[in-house]
Amino acid sequence: MAAIKLKNIVKSFGDTAVVKGIDLSIEDGEFVVLVGPSGCGKSTTLRMIAGLEQATSGDIVIGERVVNDIEPQHRNIAMVFQNYALYPHKSVRENIIFALRRLKVDNADIERRLAEVSEMLQLEELLDRKPADLSGGQRQRVAMGRAIIREADLFLFDEPLSNLDSKLRSHMRTEIGKIHNKFGRTSVYVTHDQVEAMTLADKVVVLHDGYIAQAGTPMEVYLNPANVFVAQFIGSPSMNIIEGTLFNDYLLVDNYRLPRKQLSNVALQTVIDQQGIPVKVGIRPDFFNDSRLFPETDNTFNFTGLQIDLIEPMGFDKEVLFNLAGEAVKARLDLRSELQRDQQIDLVVELSRVLLFDSETDQRL
Amino acid sequence: MTPLERAEARFGWKLVAPTIAILGLLILYPLMYNVYLSFFDVQLNGSKTFVGIENYIKLLSNSDYYSAIATTSLYLLGTVVGTTLLGLAMALLLRDPFMGRGLVNAAIMLPYVAPVISVVFGWQFLFDPISGVVNYLFVDLLGLWSERSNLIGDPDSALWVVVLFDIWKHAPIAYLLILSKLVSISRDQYEAAAIDGYGPIGRFFHVTLPELYFVLATVVLLRLIWNLNRFEDVYLLAPNVETLPIFTYYQAFTGVIDQGLAAATSVIQLGVLSIFIWFYIKKIMKW
Amino acid sequence: MLGKKNIKGRIGFAIAILLLVSFSLLPFAQILSTSLKHQYDWGNPSLIPQSINLDAYKELLGLTEAEKVEIPAAIQKILNNPKLSAEKKQAIAAKYTANDNLFPFGKYMLNSVIFSVGAASFSLVFSVMGAYSISRLRFKGQVVIQRSVLFVYMVGGVLLMVPLYQMAMNVGLASSLWGSAFCLFLIYIVQTLPVGMYMLGNYFRGIPFALEEAAMMDGCSRKEAIIKVVLPLSLPMLATVFIYCFIIGWNEYLFASVFLKQYPEFHTLPLALQELFVSKNAIWDRIMAASMLTLAPIVICFLLASRFMKGGKTDGGVKE
Known part of the structure; x- marks a missing residue:
């Protein structure tokens, strides 16, 4: 079991800096998900923790040890690779117990642990097969088994589900969650899929362009994103960002005037002069409600007379597109709202859910 | 560099060290030593006298040298064109799977792997003036030639026998290179061309050939590089065909031995070869 | 491809294949045929002997009573x-x-086996090390080495015969029997090493890096990862490279003639066959039988190698 500290980690390949300075503490037993678009440095960060890459500068501390100069095989880490990286010439059984054999664990113990792991992952039938004879999902389970049986200090996952189809992916996601609940080991999980990040993490770390854009619990990053990048990256469909102007008493969006004092909880408390200041206004599609179903209150604002451009039915939900301040804005309504194209609609939003961002820096106001 | 990166680099050097030592000592050093030797009068027993550029002067005023260059050029031309065309034809013929393709493949690869020393005797027998099938075929059966002739005995005709031998032996490797590219051309391209109204010939010129352009250039360059150095295939089949390597060998080890002159020949040949290799590395390997 | 071939096309195709295969195999057929013919039968253009004559083989293999x-x-x-x-x-x-x-065929064959198997073994070991280093490890100078290997791969033996002979002379190796044999052995290693490096380098590059990383996460050092993961995965390729190097040594004539011509007891097969051919004992059936026996190991190796080649073993371990 181990806590991890990353202290101002920088990694460059030649002249290109991939990780530009990351500080992060991961507590013992915590499940941390590094999430971000491709090229944000998340995999490189994970590989530096594993020891497969060396940081250009900064320190990595696992437990009490600074591990910068410790080779991967001596860090006592188990890892699940994106492409599984099963040894093609070894059977499933040999793949799983390879590390234990090396560690000279005695045979009875190996058998006991193998039985336990293969039962948990339903691998009993597959133990004598070669990786080439397995389906993608089975290979994934073998890769998990190989990591779990180690009982290592630390689990690393490098996009372990990205090669599975969507049904299998959500199943395995649940399994990984269960396994973590059972063993409670420190885990670092890299993914570009924000659903995995939200569902699995104790702490989500959103990476952007080599920096940490925000770290927090899933609900924190969802409800209180620190900047436009996080706001749009987390949550699906992604948050609407609309140009607006903030005046002393109200926020002007298109022709709508939203009262300032009930706006989002981080609102700027200074006095604003006559011209107002330009801001980016963020509203999640999920927070729009059909006014026919949700009555207006003191804490809500009603966008009246919105012209519907497009309706995308999804079954229970439907996504409705309309124009607001020149932007195509999306709202997610449920099946109770009966709508047609070109019809007009009134949508209510809770004022505290309307977020303001600096129009220059994209940071939350 | 971090300590782990340094350790990796050290390990890398350790592993490659024996190779560097062997190749350096027995290839790179000899190549340079060869240049040195080309300025000496060198005896077989190793004694040397400095003669400056006399070897080069002798060489450049030796008409046999020029005739060796001419022979080599014809040899290169014949083998490069022949090997490439036959390799292309084989690849086109054998592209699509059919019953027994594995066997046919093995059969046509055989000339490439077989020891030269064995197969030259088969060839010599084929061209034997008395017992050979070739003379029987052209004189007795087809009546194209008026009398039996010793094709390998006469240097002029022997050159073409040697060229044919090389094509026979090395077309398989051209075939493999071309085939691997050929099978990677996507079916879509052919179907698109067919829908655009191109028949088989049009498809060959508008789809196949442009795709093969690069691999054909590779084959040509590789044939040039290998055949410029070719010794055994020529010497063992027809020692009277004096291409440059044979010329050098005769200078160095037979008759009036003049190893300094042979060294000078090798130096010039290495110069030409280096141009081909440079071209190959730059244009084909794109390094 | 597009459209199925009609009958005419199929016949044309069959004829083309037949011609191609005949062209490739004719010299082999000729060697086999002549090796089995009696002398009176040589002038007969038919490839099928009128009666089988095994004397040449018996003599070469030492099956006849002295x-x-x-x-x-x-x-x-x-x-x-x-x-x-x-x-x-x-x-x-x-x-x-x-x-x-x-004609002590057995002895020559043994010489050839010793030279080519020995050199191929050394070459294989060195090229595994070297190829792994330049294809997998990161260090300065790697690219230069890589290019040099390619360059050296393409420099033919002809350009090296004079300087190598002179070097052997200078250090006094060329004047003794064992010295010459040693030189030839070294030269065979040098001739095959770049080939092995080149083939294995390309092969190692194709093995997913993640497999070695997984081994390291499983507690292996780099060396153990090579021995336990990379090498077992490369077995078919190692066999292929070994056979390829073996063939090069087995076929080599130039340097054998430069270094061993004066030592008949160390002659390799190519040298011995050539000597036999130009000697007064040149009899077609004996030469052809000897050719056949020289060919046989290579053909067997080749068939083995092409079997090995098909078994690409990395599929399944990593999803592409």
Whole structure:
């Protein structure tokens, strides 16, 4: 079991800096998900923790040890690779117990642990097969088994589900969650899929362009994103960002005037002069409600007379597109709202859910 | 560099060290030593006298040298064109799977792997003036030639026998290179061309050939590089065909031995070869 | 491809294949045929012998009884002369019974095996190390080494024969039997090493890096990862490279002739066959049988190698 500290980690390949300075503490037993678009440095960060890459500068501390100069095989880490990286010439059984054999664990113990792991992952039938004879999902389970049986200090996952189809992916996601609940080991999980990040993490770390854009619990990053990048990256469909102007008493969006004092909880408390200041206004599609179903209150604002451009039915939900301040804005309504194209609609939003961002820096106001 | 990166680099050097030592000592050093030797009068027993550029002067005023260059050029031309065309034809013929393709493949690869020393005797027998099938075929059966002739005995005709031998032996490797590219051309391209109204010939010129352009250039360059150095295939089949390597060998080890002159020949040949290799590395390997 | 071939196309295709295969195999057929023919049959253009003659093979493989050579009667009389010393008698008898037709094929084959298997083994070991280093490890100078190997790969032996011979002369190796053999052995390693490096380098690059990383996460050092993961995965390729290097050594003539011509007991097959061909003992059936026996190991190796080649083993371990 181990806590991890990353202290101002920088990694460059030649002249290109991939990780530009990351500080992060991961507590013992915590499940941390590094999430971000491709090229944000998340995999490189994970590989530096594993020891497969060396940081250009900064320190990595696992437990009490600074591990910068410790080779991967001596860090006592188990890892699940994106492409599984099963040894093609070894059977499933040999793949799983390879590390234990090396560690000279005695045979009875190996058998006991193998039985336990293969039962948990339903691998009993597959133990004598070669990786080439397995389906993608089975290979994934073998890769998990190989990591779990180690009982290592630390689990690393490098996009372990990205090669599975969507049904299998959500199943395995649940399994990984269960396994973590059972063993409670420190885990670092890299993914570009924000659903995995939200569902699995104790702490989500959103990476952007080599920096940490925000770290927090899933609900924190969802409800209180620190900047436009996080706001749009987390949550699906992604948050609407609309140009607006903030005046002393109200926020002007298109022709709508939203009262300032009930706006989002981080609102700027200074006095604003006559011209107002330009801001980016963020509203999640999920927070729009059909006014026919949700009555207006003191804490809500009603966008009246919105012209519907497009309706995308999804079954229970439907996504409705309309124009607001020149932007195509999306709202997610449920099946109770009966709508047609070109019809007009009134949508209510809770004022505290309307977020303001600096129009220059994209940071939350 | 971090300590782990340094350790990796050290390990890398350790592993490659024996190779560097062997190749350096027995290839790179000899190549340079060869240049040195080309300025000496060198005896077989190793004694040397400095003669400056006399070897080069002798060489450049030796008409046999020029005739060796001419022979080599014809040899290169014949083998490069022949090997490439036959390799292309084989690849086109054998592209699509059919019953027994594995066997046919093995059969046509055989000339490439077989020891030269064995197969030259088969060839010599084929061209034997008395017992050979070739003379029987052209004189007795087809009546194209008026009398039996010793094709390998006469240097002029022997050159073409040697060229044919090389094509026979090395077309398989051209075939493999071309085939691997050929099978990677996507079916879509052919179907698109067919829908655009191109028949088989049009498809060959508008789809196949442009795709093969690069691999054909590779084959040509590789044939040039290998055949410029070719010794055994020529010497063992027809020692009277004096291409440059044979010329050098005769200078160095037979008759009036003049190893300094042979060294000078090798130096010039290495110069030409280096141009081909440079071209190959730059244009084909794109390094 | 597009459209199925009609009957005419199919016949044309079959004929083309037939011609191609005949062209490739004719010289082999000729060698086999002549090796099995009696002398009176040589001029017959048919490839099928009128009657099978295995004498040449028997002789080469040492299956015939050492022929008892009849000592002419006149000589026998001299030998019976009691005045002659025993030594002289033996010398005379030897002169008449000496079987200088004999071609010690087995010995030459053994020489060839020793040279080519030995050199191929060394080459394989060095090229595994070198190829792994330049294809997998990161260090300065890697690219230069890589290019040099490619360059060296393409420099032919012809350009090296004079300087290598002179170097051997300078250090005094070329003037002794064992020295020459040692030189030739080294040269065979040098001739095959770049080939091995080149083939294995390309192969190692194709093995997913993640497999070694997984081994390291499983507690292996780099060396253990190579031995336990990379090498087992490369077995088919290692076999192929070994066979390829073996073939190069087995076929080599130039340097064998430069270094060993004067030492008949160390002749390799190519050298011995060439010597036989230009000697007075050149008889077609014997030469052809010897060619056939020289060919056979290579053909077997080749068939093995092409079997190995098909078994690409990395599929399944990593999803592409």
